Amino acid sequence: MDGKSTARACIEALRRQVAAIEAGAEGEGEAARRVALDRGAVDAALGGGLRAGMLHEVIPAAIADAPASSGFALGLALRAAAKGAPILWVRTRAAARETGFLHADGLAALGLDPARLVLVHLDGAVPVLSAGVDIARCTALGAAILELWGDPKALDLTSERRLLLAAEQSGVTVILLRPGARAARGGAETRWSVASGPARPLPMNAPGPPTFDLKLLRHRHGPPAGPWRLEWNRDEQRFQPPPLLRDPDAVPRFGSLAPDSRGALRRRAS
Amino acid sequence: MRRIPGAPFAAAPPEAPLLIVEKAKGALVIAAADPAARRLGLSPGLALAEARARVPDPLVAERDAAADAALVERIADWCDRYTPLVAEDGGQALMLDITGVAHLFGGEAALLEDCLSRLAAFGITARGAIAGAADAARALARAKPGSVVPAGHEAAAVRDLPVALIGLEAAATTALMRAGLKTIGDLLDRPRAPLAARFDADCVTRLARLTGLAHHPISPRRLVPVALAERIFFEPIARTEDIEATLAGLAADVARLLEKRGEGGRRFEAVFYRVDGHVRRIAVATTRPNRDPKAILTLFRERLAALSDPLEAGFGFDLVRLGSFETEPFAEVATSLDGRARAEDAVADLVDRLGARFGPEHVLRFLPQDTHIPERRARLVPVLAAAGEEGGWEEAVPAGEPPLRPLSLFDPPEPVEALAEVPDGPPLRFRWRRVLHKVARAEGPERIAPEWWRMADDTLDRDYYRVEDEEGRRFWLYREGFWGHEATAPRWYLHGLFA
Structure with a gap:
């Protein structure tokens, strides 16, 4: 009898220990689930980085900035996803008509191995949102980008809330890419306005890496902030402020690409 | 009929x-x-x-030939309830291979009776016969409907049937009749070699088939499932919960069968036989071989919920079947400690679910192609179809370079009006979708020549430029043809947009 009660007490103590360990891990997880964007002003405004496992909204400043916003959303997804984890992109046919089809080489040029990408082509906002909830629940995904054009009726506070809850539970970062969006609702953790920024010129006046002019329109835990200019560093897979230009006029007007002896493309004056 | x-x-x-x-x-x-x-x-x-x-x-x-064919199809679908081996036979008849299934219906005669009376209840008059040889059954169904001939007695049973029922061409049949050979028995009594020499070699083959001496297998209309489970209901079921419970039971049965074979299925098909003869088939596919009953049930639930033409129970289903196709060896693997295998499985499950709901052709991935033509560099293929196909994406971009390929491509490229400083130089400004863009920076040309082995006469070289306009937006433009050689007035196209 005595032995039994000791055993029970022992089990109880172990349970408490396990619960404490689990709670600790959870707490650590909370802290770790922030991803740094630029390790500078933007992260400071976000209170230490972008919260992963959340719903973030990316809106191009104008329709012509849709490609830039896609690039920025992809950058966020790459930052938030664990190394090598699959990324899922949901697009509608309208998106392909406006901005063309995603190009595998272009994705690779931004640092996403095309083999990591699962592309879902759907028609209309209702399927995108219903698929989105299932996608947000799949813990094995690195991140998901849901592309929705305009202001579909189906995208209301409830559906945003549903996405947010699913993302919070699974820890999958969901990015809602909304070209042509006008209505501003408050479901997401952050809302970004993205415009294409003039890129840092390279030698021979070649356009530089992708550059974004950002504004943080909404942030659940802080005031709106920005504007900032960030460029995407593919090699290190992070955003960075563009380095200061020493003498932009020192570059010749035009340059051309020609393969060098090893077959790689090199810049030379024309 | x-x-x-x-x-x-x-x-x-x-x-x-x-x-x-x-x-x-x-x-x-x-x-x-x-x-x-x-x-x-x-x-x-x-x-x-x-x-x-x-x-x-x-x-x-x-x-209405199409409607006739559709009706025969529907009857053939319905006949699946007796045997998976159902073949259409000349547009008006069906051939069922009931080897080894007759006892399930109380014997051959009872099976025939059951089939014909059920068809009669649908308002279809049908005739049928059973024999050990397919050709004999066909001839008997026409001449002596209802006969059931035990294997080995075909020759006796078909003796007094008219020669027309052998199935020869009309001219050959007429020739036989003219020679005074009116019944099949007349032919059977004669030596075969003169028959073949005088009339048709086909005549002898057909006689052999008719009497069961030559085996002539039927070609079934549908693939025969590797593992099959079914539930027959005396009280037809119609409620969604009952259907789901039935599917759950069937999935467990099929999983057991697959486990015995050490395999998993890549495609599962549920067949619902409605009391009024309507047959509905619903299939789901999986990325990897699968035999988890829960996963199979989830896929069917998704599929059933997403059907544009919902499953109509009507007066209920009296038979539900679940079959597994395209099976592959599948070993139960211990999940690794880091959970990596589980993560891959979770993504595969998600892909399967999305495929079941929206159709597999909507869930895609890139497969690399061995070409340098930008629009053909990658092929988008359904993840379900491309499972196991791996493509290597070489690291194409040297470190420190900006992206040399755009994030999105237009297919076909969109024509633009462009103005260049020199005919073979980069554009100064261009008009795309009615908006004028002034070029601030440009890099190029990067010449991409068509592949000579697929070159049509009008395919020209392309000189690509990466340009940035004054607003800071980046485009991928190309000029078609060399100026002065191939084209006098080169045309410009916008092929892609950079982030």
Whole structure:
């Protein structure tokens, strides 16, 4: 009898220990689930980085900035996803008509191995949102980008809330890419306005890496902030402020690409 | 077979002969006639005008070949309930291979009786016969419907049937008749070699098939499932919960069968047989071989919920089947400690679910292609179809370079009006979708030549430029053809957009 009660007490103590360990891990997880964007002003405004496992909204400043916003959303997804984890992109046919089809080489040029990408082509906002909830629940995904054009009726506070809850539970970062969006609702953790920024010129006046002019329109835990200019560093897979230009006029007007002896493309004056 | 006339003919007196006509050589000819018409001497092959002269007002309907074929298809689908081996036989008949299944229905005669009476209940008059050889069964169904001939007795059973039932061409049959060989027995009594020499070598093969001496397997209409489970209901089921519970049970049965074989299925098909003869097939596919009953059930639930044409239970289903196809070896693997295998499985499950809901063609991935033409560099293929196909994406971009390929491509490229400083230089400004863009920076040309092995005469080289306009947006433009050599007025296209 005595032995039994000791055993029970022992089990109880172990349970408490396990619960404490689990709670600790959870707490650590909370802290770790922030991803740094630029390790500078933007992260400071976000209170230490972008919260992963959340719903973030990316809106191009104008329709012509849709490609830039896609690039920025992809950058966020790459930052938030664990190394090598699959990324899922949901697009509608309208998106392909406006901005063309995603190009595998272009994705690779931004640092996403095309083999990591699962592309879902759907028609209309209702399927995108219903698929989105299932996608947000799949813990094995690195991140998901849901592309929705305009202001579909189906995208209301409830559906945003549903996405947010699913993302919070699974820890999958969901990015809602909304070209042509006008209505501003408050479901997401952050809302970004993205415009294409003039890129840092390279030698021979070649356009530089992708550059974004950002504004943080909404942030659940802080005031709106920005504007900032960030460029995407593919090699290190992070955003960075563009380095200061020493003498932009020192570059010749035009340059051309020609393969060098090893077959790689090199810049030379024309 | 004939459908008992329904609503369209209800107004006419029931004894009026019914004729189905079709166009042949510019005239309307009777294709089929009902018993009432045949009693009056109106047989198939007669011209409609002549039939009208003999019988003042027959009921006439034009033959709808497509509808006939669809009806036979539907009956064939329904016949799956007896055996998975059902073949269409000349457009008007069905051949069922009931080897080894007759005992499930209480014997061969009982099976035939069951089949014909159920068809009669749907308003379809059918004739049937059972024999050890497919050809004998076909001949007997036409001449002596209802006969059940034990294997080995075909020769005796077909002896007194007319030679026309051997299935030879009309000319050959006429030749046999002219020679005085009227019944199959007449042919069977004769030595084969002279028959083959005088009439047709085919005649001998057919006789052998008819008497069961030569085996002639039927070619079933559908793939036979590797693992199959079914539930028969005396009280038809119609409620969604019952259907799901049935599917859950069937999935468990199929999983057990697959486990015994050490395999997993890549495709599962549920078949619902409605009491009124309607048969509905619903299939789901999986990325990897699977035999987890829960996962299979989830996929079916998704599929059933997403059907644009929902599963109509009507008066209920009396038979539900689940079959597994495209099985592959599948070993139960211990999940690794880091959970990596589990993560891959979770993504595969998500892909399967999305595929079940929206159709597999909507869930895609890139497969690299061995070409340097930008629009052909990658192929988008359904993840389900491309499972196991791996493509290597070489690291194409040297470190420190900006992206040399755009994030999105237009297919086909969009023509733009462009103005260049020199004819073979980069553009100064261009107009795309009615907006004028002034070029601030440009890099190029990067020349991409068409592949000579697929070059059509009008394919020209392309000189690509990466340009940035004054607003800071980046584009991928190309000029088609060399200026001065291939094209006098080069045309410009916008092929892609950079982030």
